[in-house]
Amino acid sequence: MTTHDVFNQVPPLTGYDVADDPALLDGLFREGGGWAAEEIHELGRLAGTEQAQEQGRLANENRPVLRTHDRYGHRIDEVEFHPAWHDLMRVAVGHGLHAAAWTARTGGHVARAAKFYVWRVDAGHGCPISMTYAAVPALRHAPDLARQYEPLLTSDTYDFGLRPPLTKAGILAGMSMTEKQGGSDVRANTTRAVPQSDGTYLLTGHKWFTSAPMCDIFLVLAQAPEGLTCFLLPRVLPDGALNAMRLQRLKDKLGNHSNASAEVEYESAVAWRVGDEGRGVRTIIEMVNMTRLDCVVGGAAGMRQGLVQATHHAAHRQAFGGYLIDRPLMRNVLADLAVESEAATLLMLRLAGATDRGETAFKRLGLAISKYWVSKRWPAHSAEALECLGGNGYVEESGMPRLFRESPLNSIWEGSGNVAALDVLRAMLKEPETVDAFFEEVGSASGADPRFDAAVQQVKDSLLDVETLELRARRVVERLALVLQGSLLLRYGHPAVADAFSASRLDRDWGQAFGTLPPGLDFGAIIARATPKLG
Template identity: 90%
Template sequence: MTTHDVFNQVPPLTGYDVADDPALLDGLFREGGGWATEEIHELGRLAGSEEAQEWGRLANEYRPVLRTHDRYGHRVDEVEFHPAWHELMNVAVGHGLHARAWTERAGAHVARAAKFYVWRVDAGHGCPISMTYAAVPALRQEPDLAREYEPLLTSGTYDFGLRPPLTKAGILAGMSMTEKQGGSDVRANTTRAVPQADGTYLLTGHKWFTSAPMCDVFLVLAQAPEGLTCFLLPRVLPDGTLNPMRLQRLKDKLGNHSNASAEVEYERAVAWRVGEAGRGVRTIIEMVNMTRLDCVIGAAAGMRQGLVQAAHHVTHRQAFGAALIDQPLMRNVVADLAVESEAATVLMLRLAGATDRGETAFKRLALAAGKYWVTKRWPAHSAEALECLGGNGYVEESGMPRLFRESPLNSVWEGSGNVAALDVLRAMLKEPETVEAYFAEVGAATGADRRLDEAVTRIKDELTDTATAELRARRIVERLALVLQGALLVRHGHPAVADAFCASRLDRDWGTAFGTLPPGLDLDSIIARATPKAG
C-alpha cells in the first residue's frame, strides 16, 4: 500500500569503527597506551559491525537460565547462556580485556581501559571480565595461590564449563561479598569460615548478591575466628566434585540481563585464605579500586554509545523542513551530550594512566570522586540521548532502552553514591597526601582558564568548613570531580570542548537539563567529534 511507504527513517548505525573517537585516541597516546592502537581499532570495527551488535541483542533477549539439578535429580548448579554470550566472551578474553594488563608492558592498563570502553556491544558480559581483572592484585597477597591461578586468570583462552580450575586452559573469577543484612556494610556479614587441619576453611552462609556465578573461582568474605577474612573458593574441587556452593536463584534485575547474578548458599564449601586473617577488607581493597575504575570506564563508554546513536539519528532525520542536527536547540543538546561524554572519557583515561604509573595518592581520591560523579551523570545522559530519537528511541528495537536500563548500575556497583562520597571525605581526612596530589593535578592548569581558576578557589573554600562536611559530601565530591574534569580538558582536550565545559559546568550558570549551553560556543567542532562515520 502507498500509505506504508517507509521514508525519513534513519539507517542502522553499523559498519563503523567504535574506536574512531578523538578523545579516546588522544588520551590513549597521552597516557602511554598508544602501542595498542591497531588492536583497539580492530576491536572497534568488530564492535561496530552488524554481527557483534546482534550478539549483544541476542545475549540480552535470551537471558541466562539456572539449572539447579540434572534430569536425574543430581545437583548441578549450572547457568545456561545463549551462544551469543559465549561469542562476546571469546572476543573479550581473546583481546585481553580481563586480566592480561597485569602481564603486559607499560601502558597496559590504559590500553585495556580503551579496549573495555570500545567493546561495549553488551554491558553484561563485562561483569566477569571486570571481576577477573580486579581479582589479580588481591590474589597476589597470597603468593602460593597466585603462582597457581594467575597464569590461568591472565590466559587468552575462554574455557567455559564446570571442571577443576587448574585443569582448564583459562579461568574467570567472580566475587561474593554482599549479604542481605549488610549490603555495602560487609563487616556485618555472617558467613562463617571454620579452619581445617589441612589449611583449608569450610564456609557456611548465605550471599545475597554474587556477581557472575558461572565463574571458576570466587573471592569471598567470611568471618574467620580472627575476624572478617578473604577467601578463594572454587566451584569445582581438585578431585572433580562440585564444591557445595548452591545457586538458589538468579536475580530479576532492571537491566544487565545478559549477565547472571545469583543468590548463593555455602554449605561447608572448601576455600583457601587470601591475605592476612581478620584483614579481609584490606585484602580486597585493591579489587574494589579496580572494579571502581571499570565502573568509570563503563559509564564513559555508555555515554559515548548513547551520544553516537543520538548524533547519528539527528544527522539523518528530517523535521520542520530541515535535518534535526541543523535545528539550533537540537545542536545545543547534542553538543552538551558530547561535552559530558568527552569529560568522562578524559577522566577515565587519566585514572587508568594513574594505575599504570602507580600514582597511589592521586588515584585514591580522584577515583572515588570520579566513580561518584561519572556514574551519577550516566542515567541523565542516557535519558537525553534516548529522547533525541523521540518515540523511536523508546522502542526496544532501537537499543536505547537497553542502554538506559544499564545506566543506573555502575553507580550502585562497588559502593553507592553515599558510600563513594563518604570514602572521598575519609581519604581527605586520613590521607592528606591525597588532597595534595589532587590539587597538584588541577594546579597544572592554573592560568589557562579564568573560570577554572575561580572554581578551584571555590572548592578550596568549601573544604575549610569541616563541621558540616558529611552533610555536604555529595556537593563537595561533585565539585571535586567537575574541577578535575575541567582541568584535564583545559590541558588536553579540544579547545571547543574545554571552553564549553568551563562555560557551563564551572561558570555558575549551568542549566539543569542537557541542552543548556550558553551562546557563543563552537558547537560545530564539538558535534563533528561526536558524529560517527558509518559505512
C-alpha cells in the same frame, strides 16, 4: 501500497569503527597505550558490525537460566547461557579485556581500558571480564595462590565449563561480598569460616549478591576467628567434586540481563585464605578499586554509545523543514551531551594511566571521586540521548532502552552514591597525602582559564568547614570531580569542548538539564567530534 512507503527513517548505525573517537585516541597515546591502537581499531570495527550488535541483542533477550539439578536429581548448580553470550566472551577474553593488563607492557591498563570502552555491544558480559581484571591484585596477597591462578586468569583462552580451575586453559573470577542484613556494610557479614588442619577453611553462610556465579573462582568475605577475612573459593574442587556452593536463584534485575547475578548458599564450602585473618576489607579493596575504574570506563563508554546514536539520528532525520542536527536547540542538546561524554573519557584514561604508573595517592582519591560522578551522570545522559530519537528511542528495537536500563548499575555496583561520597571523605581525612596529590594534578591547569581557577578556589574553601562535611559530601565530591575534569580538558581536550565545559560546569552558566549551554560556543566543532563516520 503507497501508505507503506518507508522514508525519512534513519539508517542503522552499523559498519563504522567505534574506536574512531578523537578523545579516546588522543588519550590512548598520551597515557602510554598507543602501541595498542591497531588492535583497538580492529576491535572497534568489529563492535560496529551488524553481527556484533545482533549478538548483544540476543544475549540480552535470551537471559541466563539456572539449572540447579540434572535430569536424575544430582545437584549441578550450573548457569546456562545463549550461544551469543559465549561469542561475546570469546572476543573479550581473546583481546585481553579481562586480565591481560597485568602482564602487558607499559601502558597496559590504558590499552585495556580503551578496549573495554570500545567493546560495548553488551554491558552484561563485561561483569565477569571486570571481576577477573580486578581479582588479580587482591589475589597477590596470597603469593602461593597467585602463582597458581594468575597465569590462568590472564590467559587469552575462554574455557567455559565446570571443571577444576587448575586443569583449564583459562579461568574467570567472580566476587561474593554482600549479605541480606548488611549490603555495602560488609562488616555486618555473618558467613563463618572455620579453619581446618590442612590450611583450608570451611565457609557456611548466605550471600545476597554474587557477581557472575558462572565463574571458576570467587573472592569471598567471611568471618574467621580473627575477624572478616578474604578467601578464594573455587566452584569445582581439585578432585573434580563440586564445591558446596549452592546457587539459590538468579536475580531479576532492571538491566544487565545477559549477565547472571545470584544468591548463594555455602554449606561448609572449601576455601583458601587470601591475606591475613581480620584484614578482609583491606585485602578485597584491591579488587574494589579496580572495579571502580571499570565503573568509570563503563560509564564513559555508555555515554559515548548514547551520544553517537543521538548524533547519527539527528544527522539523518528531517523535521520542521530540515535535518535535526541543523536546528539550534538540537545542536545545544547534542553539544552538551558531547561535552559530558568527552569529560568522562579523558577522566577514565587519566585514571588508567595512573594505574599503570603506580600513582597510588592520586588514584586513591581520584577513583572514588570519579566513580561517584561518572556513575551519577550516566543515567541523565542516557535519558537525554534516548529522547533525541523521540518515540523511536523508546522502542526496544532501537537499543536505547537497553542502554538506559544499564545506566543506573554503576552507581550501585560496589557501593551506592552515598558510600562512594563517604569514601572520598574517609580518604581525605585519613590519608591527607591523597588531597595533596589531587590538587597537584588539578593545579597543572592553573592559569589556563579564570573560570577554572575560581572553581578550584571555591572547592578548596568548601573543605574548610569540616563540621558539616558529611552533610555536604555529595556537593563537595561533585565539585572535586568537575575541577578534575576541567583540568584535564584545559590541558588535553579540544579547545571548543574545554570552553563549553568551563562556561557551563565551572562558571555555572548552565541550566538543570542538558541542552542549556550558553550562546557563543563552537557547537559545530563539538558536534563534529561526536558524529560517527559510516563506511
